[in-house]
Amino acid sequence: MGRNIATGRLALAASAACLALLATSCGEGGSDDAKAGNGKAGNGTAKEPGESSGPTPGPADDAPAPPSGTDLKGMLVKAEDVPDFLAPPGGSKETEVIFSGDARTFFSSDKPACQVLSGSMLATPQGTPRATAGTVGVRGMGQQKPEEAEGPQDGLDKAFDAMADMRMEVVSLSSYEGDGARSVIDGYKDAVRRCGAGFTIDATAEGKKALESVQSGGSGSGGQQDGPMPVVSLEAIAVDKGDDAAAWVLKVGEDGITLPINVVAVRKGPVVATVSSTSFNFSGNGKPPLDVAQAQLDKLTGVS
Template identity: 30%
Template sequence: MKRSSGARLCATVAVGALSLALVTGCSSDDSKKDKGTKGSGSGAGSSSSSAPAAAALTTAELEKLLLAQGEVEGYKVASGDDILPKSKAGVKTDKAACDPLAWATAGLAPGDTNANASNSVSEDKASTATAQPEDIADAFNIAMTFVGLSSYEGDGAEKAMKAVSDGVTACSGGYGLSAEGENSKVTKVVAEKGTGGGDEAVAFAEDVDMDGEGTATFHTEVIRKGNTIATFYTVNFAALASGEATKIPAAVVQAQVAKLK
């Protein structure tokens, strides 16, 4: 397996492309080293009768609702500006119905809105970095969750959730994905049970072709509370390299949903 050029590149590939480059690029001991205004307990969509608010929050208001440092014990928060794709224009699929899935995974708004904010929440492990290879490898053994918030006018949030739920069904056989200049192939999409919360939730898993060297499974969760939608996607580079499963941490989901209005 190839070695990588660094954590920032690895994270960009992980969120944007979900390709072989993620594995071959992220199990690395090389040391070389993109967010703009972006926006589950159930499987393919559980909903309540709660009506969404009429007016969307602004991007600035969403930024204030993102998790902040110290709000989730055992985790540290970063802006994600240098990791997440900058806009939907940089994330494309070969099936329009699959766009909301790709956007949600990339921390972008899954629906039609310009009110979007995002950040990253990572396990806060004490640094033990030395020149030893095992310590360098351990630096990648951290679960990083990319969180996106988006807000919508009228029933826009409910429409966005339906688009995600419909996408899980329409894209069950997979789709092609191009993001940040990297191409990859999602071979399967299935609904699954997530942490849940809010008024409506959709959770799904995607199997991604690792350039003929098997597949890797990635998990995404989308939760609506009123007219605000939160998306969650977690990656652990060391786990990917070893084939271990990486779940979205419930503590992060619950803390973020609790902050939504």
């Protein structure tokens, strides 16, 4: 009878996300245009996208200021930096807000210890960033070969099969004052250690809008996220990159369908680069985006 696709709204929403991104990706290489978000300085003052102002170093503090939003935007990984990475055009206010400092409040967990992992799907910045930037892309298109379908159900099955090697990858950069970047990585490590038994992710209205925006490639017409997302398992991934790093794979499960989300967060000086890879292989397998994380590290020129 073919696979049961009536269950698991999350799986269907993820499928819509991939297809929508495909529709907006072709030939654009648009990660250049991803908007820097509204970071927040250490004193809590909101910053405009790309604004580089912040606490002025005193006479005894000659360390360079953390990168501004404009700096981070210029260092974002691009389509040509990673094989088969297609990034849709940026520029919409809806996608810009995903990488803002306030995005850390868009998602919540039923377990406080797991809160910092609740934004894994969109790699939302954590802590109190001075500035942020980000982009979204799709990988795996090069392996797709259209097949002729025999009837609606066969066509649906083939569509799911064609997506098995595809994944949506979100890249965010966030810069911090003082020990902020180090604290973010430490927080991730602690949460991964404590949340292996699973937890539940829920989204605020802003979080739902952010998910919809990614699913629609920035057009704001993605599928509605109308309920909590249960994380059935969480495992740490060994990673040795940058000055420090944390990585994990969490599996969101519903009605027998599991959707793996692999995340790598690496620190270079005051900057944290986070890469989230959502696989559309509903068997529950996925690939940690280590190559994208390394490519992003290589782009952080002048950061120490």
